[in-house]
Every structure is written in C-alpha cells, then in structure tokens.
Amino acid sequence: MTLLENWRNLAYGNGLDKKHQDELWKAYFQVEKGIYKQILADPETEVKGTVRELAEKYGTDIQTMTGFLDGISESLKGYQNPIETMDEDTEVRILIDPEKLYYNMCEAKAKWLYELPEWDKILSEEKRTEIYRAEKASGTVRREHKKIYPNDPCPCGSGKKYKKCHGRNAQ
Numbered sequence: 001m002t003l004l005e006n007w008r009n010l011a012y013g014n015g016l017d018k019k020h021q022d023e024l025w026k027a028y029f030q031v032e033k034g035i036y037k038q039i040l041a042d043p044e045t046e047v048k049g050t051v052r053e054l055a056e057k058y059g060t061d062i063q064t065m066t067g068f069l070d071g072i073s074e075s076l077k078g079y080q081n082p083i084e085t086m087d088e089d090t091e092v093r094i095l096i097d098p099e100k101l102y103y104n105m106c107e108a109k110a111k112w113l114y115e116l117p118e119w120d121k122i123l124s125e126e127k128r129t130e131i132y133r134a135e136k137a138s139g140t141v142r143r144e145h146k147k148i149y150p151n152d153p154c155p156c157g158s159g160k161k162y163k164k165c166h167g168r169n170a171q
Helices: 003-011 018-041 051-057 062-075 098-107 117-121 125-138
Strands: 047-050 091-094
Touching: 003 018, 003 062, 018 062, 018 117, 047 051, 051 062, 051 091, 062 091, 062 098, 098 125
Parallel strands: none
Antiparallel strands: 047 091
16 A cells, blocks of 8 residues: 555545544644645745655654645646655655645635745735635636527537427427
C-alpha cells in the first residue's frame, strides 16, 4: 500500500473508528496550520526534500506529511509531486501559487488557514475578497432556460426540427 493510500484509508474512514478519526483530523489541522505559517512566511522560496526530510523539517510524522502534500497538490506552481506513488524517500517540492492556494483554502472552508495573518503580506485584502467571492460564486448553479421554438433544431441532436421530434410530445 502506498503512503497516500494508507493516509486516505485512515483519514477518510477505513482505518479508524469515529473517535480516533476525529482525533487524527484535530491533530492534523494543527500541524497543517503550523506548516502553512512557515511556508507563507516566505512564499517565494521553493522547499525541496524527501517526504521523510520534510516531515522532520516541519516536526511531524510521514503519514501527516503525506496528507499535507495531498492537500497542497493543487496549489503548486506549474508542477505536480508524484503523490500517488511516493514513498518516504521520494523527492518532492513545495512552491505555492498564492492565489490558487488561497482559493483552495476558501473552497475547503478552512477558515483557520485563509485567515492566517501571513496572508496580509502576500495578497491584499481586496484580492483576498475577490478570490473568496469568486470561489463562492463557482458553487452557484445558474440555469439558463432558452426557449425552444417549433422550427429550431431539436436539442437532442437528432437533426430534426423540434416540432417533428421531441416537440411532438410537448403538444
């Protein structure tokens, strides 16, 4: 089983009972916050090392570091770490795209992360508000109801006029 599979099994319910799973997440969120504080203190610096080395650097275990790398994977600048196949000795990098990261933190409803004071030096309050609103709007479903007239092509793609296809049943 890979590191990521092991992490996901524990974190998402296959390995622990509810009480232990809640404890795992509570501890994880504290470690996650500490790692983000360090990364956001110098967001332009790329962090490199093996999974084991990064776990040691940030004072956590390999399992928690794996969860962190999984969580940050969509917020990196122009590359992906091999999180699906990585082991303790896999070289990984962390170089964040601040706007993507902020957006993803908002999407995850991780208020304890997107309200960190370190953001003040990275993104203006206006930019953070813009990103926050964009993320909230992305979850809003807007349906456009375009009227279909009898001589329009049928939306089913048959090539027939609506009145000769699905419109016949509407009458």
